[in-house]
Amino acid sequence: MTPSTAVGTGNGGGAGAEGGLKKGPWTASEDAILVEYVRKNGEGNWNAVQRNSGLNRCGKSCRLRWANHLRPNLKKGAFSPEEERLILQLHAKYGNKWARMASQLPGRTDNEIKNYWNTRIKRRQRQGLPLYPHDIKPLSAQSQPTTPTSPLPSPTTSTSTPTTPTGIPTSMFQFHSLSPSSMHSLSPTPPPHSPLSSPHQHEPHTFSSFPFTAPSSFTFHRPPPILAAPIRFKHFRANTNTTPVFTHHPSLLTHSPTPPPPQQLSHVDSFQFPMTLATNSPSPSPTSHILQTHSGMVMNNCMGSLKQDLSPTQFHQINVPHTGLSFNDDKVGSAMSFSSGVGLLEDLLEEAQVLGCDVNSNAKLSSSSSCLVSPGEQRLFDDFHKLAQDSNTCLFFSTKAKEDGGECGSPAASEDWSKLLNAAIPSNIQLPQWYDTNKEEEQQISYGQTVSSALPNHHHHQQNQDDNVGELDVQQLAAFFPVATEQDQPPVTNNSSCPWDNLPGIC
DNA sequence: AAATATAACAACCGCGCCTAT
DNA sequence: TATAGGCGCGGTTGTTATATT
Numbered sequence: 001m002t003p004s005t006a007v008g009t010g011n012g013g014g015a016g017a018e019g020g021l022k023k024g025p026w027t028a029s030e031d032a033i034l035v036e037y038v039r040k041n042g043e044g045n046w047n048a049v050q051r052n053s054g055l056n057r058c059g060k061s062c063r064l065r066w067a068n069h070l071r072p073n074l075k076k077g078a079f080s081p082e083e084e085r086l087i088l089q090l091h092a093k094y095g096n097k098w099a100r101m102a103s104q105l106p107g108r109t110d111n112e113i114k115n116y117w118n119t120r121i122k123r124r125q126r127q128g129l130p131l132y133p134h135d136i137k138p139l140s141a142q143s144q145p146t147t148p149t150s151p152l153p154s155p156t157t158s159t160s161t162p163t164t165p166t167g168i169p170t171s172m173f174q175f176h177s178l179s180p181s182s183m184h185s186l187s188p189t190p191p192p193h194s195p196l197s198s199p200h201q202h203e204p205h206t207f208s209s210f211p212f213t214a215p216s217s218f219t220f221h222r223p224p225p226i227l228a229a230p231i232r233f234k235h236f237r238a239n240t241n242t243t244p245v246f247t248h249h250p251s252l253l254t255h256s257p258t259p260p261p262p263q264q265l266s267h268v269d270s271f272q273f274p275m276t277l278a279t280n281s282p283s284p285s286p287t288s289h290i291l292q293t294h295s296g297m298v299m300n301n302c303m304g305s306l307k308q309d310l311s312p313t314q315f316h317q318i319n320v321p322h323t324g325l326s327f328n329d330d331k332v333g334s335a336m337s338f339s340s341g342v343g344l345l346e347d348l349l350e351e352a353q354v355l356g357c358d359v360n361s362n363a364k365l366s367s368s369s370s371c372l373v374s375p376g377e378q379r380l381f382d383d384f385h386k387l388a389q390d391s392n393t394c395l396f397f398s399t400k401a402k403e404d405g406g407e408c409g410s411p412a413a414s415e416d417w418s419k420l421l422n423a424a425i426p427s428n429i430q431l432p433q434w435y436d437t438n439k440e441e442e443q444q445i446s447y448g449q450t451v452s453s454a455l456p457n458h459h460h461h462q463q464n465q466d467d468n469v470g471e472l473d474v475q476q477l478a479a480f481f482p483v484a485t486e487q488d489q490p491p492v493t494n495n496s497s498c499p500w501d502n503l504p505g506i507c
Numbered sequence: 508a509a510a511t512a513t514a515a516c517a518a519c520c521g522c523g524c525c526t527a528t
Numbered sequence: 529t530a531t532a533g534g535c536g537c538g539g540t541t542g543t544t545a546t547a548t549t
Contacts, residue, residue, distance in 0.1 A: 026518095047533065059533075064519075078516095099536055110536070111518075118538095119515060126514095512548070518541085525535080 026065050030055060034062055035070050068109045075107030079116060087113055088136045 026034075037053040043066065046059030055062060068074075079087065083105055090101040096117075098110035105113065124131050 045533080060535090061519085063534075068518080096537075112516095114537075115516065115518090123514080510549085513546080515543100515545075517543075520538105520540080522538085523536090525533105527533085528531085 026057075026069070030057065031065070031070055034065055037062075038066055038070075068111055073107050074109065079108075083108065084116075085136075087116065088132055091117060092132055092136050 033053050033055050034049065034057075037049050037055070041048070041052070043063075046063040049055055049059055049062040050057060057065070086105060087101060090104060094100050096114070098114040098117075101113050102108050102110040121131060
């Protein structure tokens with residue numbers, strides 16, 4: 001439902017006065033109030049919104065409304081091919097860490113990505129297709145799943161190989177036959193620190209194309225991350241016991257006692273797409289398979305997460321005995337037995353490493369906790385406010401979304417997005433992307449200045465808890481996707497954070 | 508062409524966890 | 529240590545678009 005539709009519904013269904021707090025669809029006036037409040041007071045302290053703004057909404061509701069609908073520069077509309085692919089890559093990397101994924105998809109919210117993904121899951125499951133195209137491999141360390149632990153290193157990888165704190169051991173994605181148009185922004189033109197030069201390269205794997213069929217191909221090695229991983233693993237949960245850390249590391253997957261059918265996962269690293277599901281196992285419940293396979297393990301507790309978090313592909317990869325794929329039970333077992341305690345310890349250790357090896361990053365991180373309001377932002381808010389006063393708040397955003405990001409589906413938009421990636425993702429996030437889409441001067445600021453230098457007005461930023469994460473993630477992504485050349489990007493002179501970084505799905 | 512079924516999308520809520528105080 | 533605030537994610541529901549009959 002779009003804000004505009006919500007407007008029409010007024011209180012709307014589900015709007016209950018539970019505890020006096022309104023629920024359900026937001027009205028335009030409520031939106032305006034909230035926007036105005038944020039404009040004046042900044043984000044955070046959402047519960048105060050109710051007290052101070054007169055909004056009869058709980059803080060959480062306000063936060064969600066802001067983050068998912070009112071926040072400037074939100075993209076609306078369909079995901080562009082680049083975004084879709086990035087989602088695949090990120091999901092392969094992080095699992096169901098929607099917020100993390102959103103942090104690397106400018107203008108997209110975690111909820112949006114989650115919805116997209118769930119839709120995709122349903123569709124592909126119906127079609128009997130693997131979730132991941134064959135050229136995107138959920139790598140091991142991608143301890144996937146979902147896990148509540150995604151940011152954590154899998155025990156397997158974190159302890160035995162140089163890994164990123166995200167548990168991705170010098171992992172890489174390899175893309176083949178990606179059309180320039182679709183991948184140019186992500187093109188691994190190997191920079192000096194390119195992943196291609198990673199000392200920890202795995203043997204290249206080949207994949208056939210998806211969804212593009214351009215003849216060109218390349219092998220994309222994920223580089224050792226610049227900053228390793230987010231320093232804070234805020235959402236590591238102690239109950240990760242419920243989520244086995246399945247790794248899809250080739251080493252775990254390639255020792256198959258029963259070679260898989262050529263057509264399916266003939267090589268774990270390069271399965272065909274569309275991958276035909278095991279003909280002998282008509283889409284059986286992966287869960288049941290796993291239970292059959294590893295009944296002695298913690299599967300019971302795992303399944304809940306697994307069924308949601310592991311893609312069918314992943315399931316197939318795990319589901320060795322039936323698909324012909326196999327993995328080392330010991331490794332898997334150890335991985336699965338990986339418990340929160342161990343994870344935390346390793347987490348800390350890795351964090352310590354990160355801290356120890358990247359002082360600059362820390363400095364940057366420390367500097368990222370300030371909220372900045374630029375003149376441009378102020379003006380943007382003012383503009384919004386004017387519109388809001390006309391009760392067209394929602395329309396405004398809808399329209400604006402189209403103006404800003406709605407064209408993302410077009411080639412031009414793709415290019416813009418690519419530029420955005422190139423310009424913004426690299427080691428320095430300077431401004432929230434929405435700045436550069438609104439006003440030329442913001443754009444100038446975005447690309448040519450750092451926030452701190454351009455926007456000295458630090459205030460109102462109370463929730464920066466995840467700044468680090470977002471920023472580091474972006475940097476990881478930067479390492480992931482070789483970035484723009486100098487001519488494309490004004491030299492960055494400072495490390496500053498974007499005030500909106502901490503919002504889910506902003507940067 | 509209309510009615511119905513299905514899929515896709517959008518939005519919201521509840522729960523649990525983490526962090527700061 | 530207890531508590532409140534904030535956040536992330538899973539799940540659900542409602543709406544819209546598309547396909548089928």
